[in-house]
Amino acid sequence: xxxxxxxxxxxxxxxxxxxxxxxxxxIMAILSFLTALFISNIQAKLIFMAINSIxxxxxxLAIFTNTFLPLFVFMAAxxxxxxxxxxxxxxxxxxxxxxxxxxxISKIIAISIxxxxxxxxxxxxxxxxxxxxNINITNISSVVFGYLADIIPAFILIxxxxxxxxxxxxxxxxxxxxxxxxxxxxxxxxxxxxxxxNIFTTYLNWSSLWxxxxxxxxxxxxxxxILSYGIIFFTAGYxxxxxxxx
Numbered sequence: 303x304x305x306x307x308x309x310x311x312x313x314x315x316x317x318x319x320x321x322x323x324x325x326x327x328x329i330m331a332i333l334s335f336l337t338a339l340f341i342s343n344i345q346a347k348l349i350f351m352a353i354n355s356i357x358x359x360x361x362x363l364a365i366f367t368n369t370f371l372p373l374f375v376f377m378a379a380x381x382x383x384x385x386x387x388x389x390x391x392x393x394x395x396x397x398x399x400x401x402x403x404x405x406x407i408s409k410i411i412a413i414s415i416x417x418x419x420x421x422x423x424x425x426x427x428x429x430x431x432x433x434x435x436n437i438n439i440t441n442i443s444s445v446v447f448g449y450l451a452d453i454i455p456a457f458i459l460i461x462x463x464x465x466x467x468x469x470x471x472x473x474x475x476x477x478x479x480x481x482x483x484x485x486x487x488x489x490x491x492x493x494x495x496x497x498x499x500n501i502f503t504t505y506l507n508w509s510s511l512w513x514x515x516x517x518x519x520x521x522x523x524x525x526x527x528i529l530s531y532g533i534i535f536f537t538a539g540y541x542x543x544x545x546x547x548x
Contacts, residue, residue: 305400313412338431359428359445367506376480378413379463385473406543425449448509455508458532465539502531
C-alpha cells in the first residue's frame with residue numbers, strides 16, 4: 303500500500319507539473335463566475351428568464367460534465383499514459399519496485415483527484431457567485447448531492463479514457479482519438495434510442511435524473527449499468543497495459 307500511495311503522489315505531481323493542468327483550473331473558475339454574472343445581468347433585463355438559486359449551480363454542473371469534463375479527462379489520460387510511452391518515461395516507472403497493476407491504478411486515481419478538484423472548484427465558485435450576486439440559496443443539500451452524484455459517472459469516464467489511450471503511443475493521437483470516439487458515441491446515441499438509454503455517456507449528468515425522478519429502482523439499475531461499464535473498461539484497459547511493451 304505504501305508503494306501505491308507513493309506512486310499516486312508521484313502521478314499527481316507529474317500531472318500538475320504541466321502548466322495546462324493549473325491553467326485549466328483557473329479558466330474554469332473564471333468561466334464559472336462569468337457565467338453567473340451573465341445570467342444575473344440577463345435575468346434582470348428579461349422577465350421570462352428565471353434562474354433560481356438551485357438551478358444555477360446545477361446548470362453549471364450540467365455544462366461542465368457534458369463539455370469540459372470529457373476534454374479534461376482525455377487530456378489527463380493522454381498525458382499519464384500515451385505521453386509517457388512516447389517520452390519513454392514509463393520505462394523508469396516500471397523499474398520501480400511496484401507492480402503494473404498498482405501503476406495503472408495510481409494513474410487512474412491521480413486523474414480522479416484532478417477531476418474531483420474540478421468538481422469542488424466549480425461548486426465553490428458557483429456558491430460564492432450566488433453570494434456575491436445576491437442569489438438566495440434555499441436548498442444546498444440538493445446542490446451538494448448533485449455534485450457528489452456526478453462524480454460516479456465521471457470516474458467511469460476516467461476508466462474509459464484510460465482504456466482508449468492504451469491503443470496509442472502518442473499523447474496527441476490518443477487525445478484526438480478519445481475526443482472523436484466520444485463525439486461519435488454521443489452522435490450515434492442521438493439517432494438510436496436503445497443506445498442512448500444504455501450507454502454510459504448519456505449519464506454524465508446523472509444527478510439531474512436523481513433530482514427529477516422518484517423511481518429509486520430505476521436509478522439503482524442505472525447505477526449498476528454505469529458500474530458494469532467501469533468494470534469492463536478497467537479490466538480491458540489493465541489487460542492492455544499489462545501486455546504493453548515499452
